[in-house]
Each structure stands twice: as C-alpha cells, then as structure tokens.
Amino acid sequence: EVQLVESGGGLVQPGGSLRLSCAASGFTVSSNYMSWVRQAPGKGLEWVSVIYSAGTTHYTDSVKDRFTISRDNSKNTLFLQMSSLRAEDTAIYYCARGLHDYGDYFDVFDIWGQGTMVTVSS
Amino acid sequence: DIQMTQSPSTLSASVGDRVTITCRASQSISSWLAWYQQKPGKAPNLLIYKASSLERGVPSRFSGSGSGTEYTLSISSLQPDDVATYYCQQYNHYPLSFGGGTKVEIK
Numbered sequence: 001e002v003q004l005v006e007s008g009g010g011l012v013q014p015g016g017s018l019r020l021s022c023a024a025s026g027f028t029v030s031s032n033y034m035s036w037v038r039q040a041p042g043k044g045l046e047w048v049s050v051i052y053s054a055g056t057t058h059y060t061d062s063v064k065d066r067f068t069i070s071r072d073n074s075k076n077t078l079f080l081q082m083s084s085l086r087a088e089d090t091a092i093y094y095c096a097r098g099l100h101d102y103g104d105y106f107d108v109f110d111i112w113g114q115g116t117m118v119t120v121s122s
Numbered sequence: 123d124i125q126m127t128q129s130p131s132t133l134s135a136s137v138g139d140r141v142t143i144t145c146r147a148s149q150s151i152s153s154w155l156a157w158y159q160q161k162p163g164k165a166p167n168l169l170i171y172k173a174s175s176l177e178r179g180v181p182s183r184f185s186g187s188g189s190g191t192e193y194t195l196s197i198s199s200l201q202p203d204d205v206a207t208y209y210c211q212q213y214n215h216y217p218l219s220f221g222g223g224t225k226v227e228i229k
Contacts, residue, residue, distance in 0.1 A: 035218075044209065044220055044221070044222050044223045045158075045160075045166065045209055045211070045220040045223075046220065047211075047217060047218040047219065047220065050216075050218075058216045058217070059217075060217040061123075061217065094165055094166075099168070099171060101171075106154075106171065106213060107213040107218050108156045108168065108171045108211070108213055109156075109158075109166070109168060110168050110177065112165035112166060112167075113165065114165060115165060
C-alpha cells in the first residue's frame with residue numbers, strides 16, 4: 001500500500017528546533033518530488049518546501065534559512081528540520097508526494113500523510 | 123508570487139444541484155492548476171490536475187475547466203459525501219500557492 005506517515009511534531013518554545021519525519025511505503029521517496037505542506041489551525045493550506053529526485057530544493061520565503069528539507073534514501077524517509085521557530089509556524093505539517101504522470105513529475109500532490117501537529121508557544 | 127483567489131468562500135446547495143467554484147490567479151498559470159477536497163480532520167485529496175484532468179478514482183461528477191487566469195471546479199450533482207472544503211493550487215511557479223478555500227455545505 002502506498003502510504004506516508006509523519007512523526008516528530010510537538011510543543012516547542014519560540015526560537016526552538018524540531019525535526020519532522022515522513023516515512024514512505026509502497027514507493028521510493030528518492031524517485032519522486034516530495035513536499036511539505038502546512039495548515040495553521042482553522043486556516044488554509046500553505047506549501048512549505050519541495051525536494052526533487054535530483055536533490056534540488058525550494059522553499060517558501062517565510063521559512064528560507066530556517067527550515068531544511070532532506071531525505072534518507074536508505075530509510076525511504078523525508079525530513080523537515082525546523083529551527084528558529086516562531087508562533088506563526090504553528091500548524092499541522094503534511095508530507096506529500098508529487099504526481100508522476102506519463103513520465104513527467106509535477107508539484108501536484110497525489111499522496112498525503114495524516115499530518116503531524118507542531119505548536120510553537122511559551 | 124502568484125496569488126490565488128477562490129470564490130465563493132462558502133457555498134450552500136441542495137443535494138442534486140450543480141455547484142461551481144471559481145479560482146483566479148494573479149497572472150497566467152497556463153493550466154497548471156489542481157483542485158483538492160479536504161474533509162474535517164483529514165488530509166486533502168487530489169481531484170483534478172492540469173486544470174481538467176480527473177485523478178484516478180475520483181467520481182465523474184467532478185470536473186474542471188479554465189485557462190490563463192480563471193478556472194472552475196464543478197460538481198454536476200451535489201452529494202452528501204461532497205460536504206468538504208475545496209482548494210485550488212497553482213504549480214506554474216514557485217512558491218506554489220493555494221486558494222483560500224471554499225466550504226461546501228448541504229442546504
């Protein structure tokens with residue numbers, strides 16, 4: 001079964017750090033575009049970051065220089081290292097797989113995890 | 123950055139009604155647009171990509187259309203299971219961006 005399972009969320013103080021994990025099954029993380037998308041409580045969706053199969057990464061401006069997306073191919077797992085956390089980073093964080101269609105890869109998310117909650121508060 | 127504006131923000135319709143949601147981009151996105159359905163407490167679910175391509179397993183009552191800066195998601199006959207919030211997303215340029223969402227309710 002194709003599945004993504006996030007972990008690592010929790011309560012952290014402003015300025016603190018946290019590392020989120022996303023374990024994949026049924027497909028290979030390193031062969032796909034993989035993204036993190038977040039959703040603040042009661043709010044809409046916000047894309048955070050992507051890593052391509054070739055290793056190229058992109059970030060939304062508000063997390064640049066604070067968040068780092070990476071993967072461990074041996075564990076088939078995606079990560080999001082978050083530092084200098086702010087109250088506005090409080091959200092459910094989803095990992096998502098980019099669509100692979102007719103040999104091309106797209107930043108459209110066909111598989112999502114269940115999400116992990118990150119709360120930044122003192 | 124590309125801004126995505128959805129309307130309406132809330133929609134109430136009867137079972138069997140045709141429902142249409144609009145998404146406008148701040149610049150042309152060349153049909154690189156997707157639609158998602160999100161039910162409370164759940165992750166989003168992909169419905170449509172490339173503006174009008176139906177994702178595998180999605181009921182045929184869902185359809186998408188549009189080009190340039192204006193796109194629509196239609197539900198041909200609203201069902202109780204369609205109660206959810208719907209989001210559009212552009213993937214033409216980074217940063218990727220979503221619309222603010224349209225909450226669909228049954229009247």
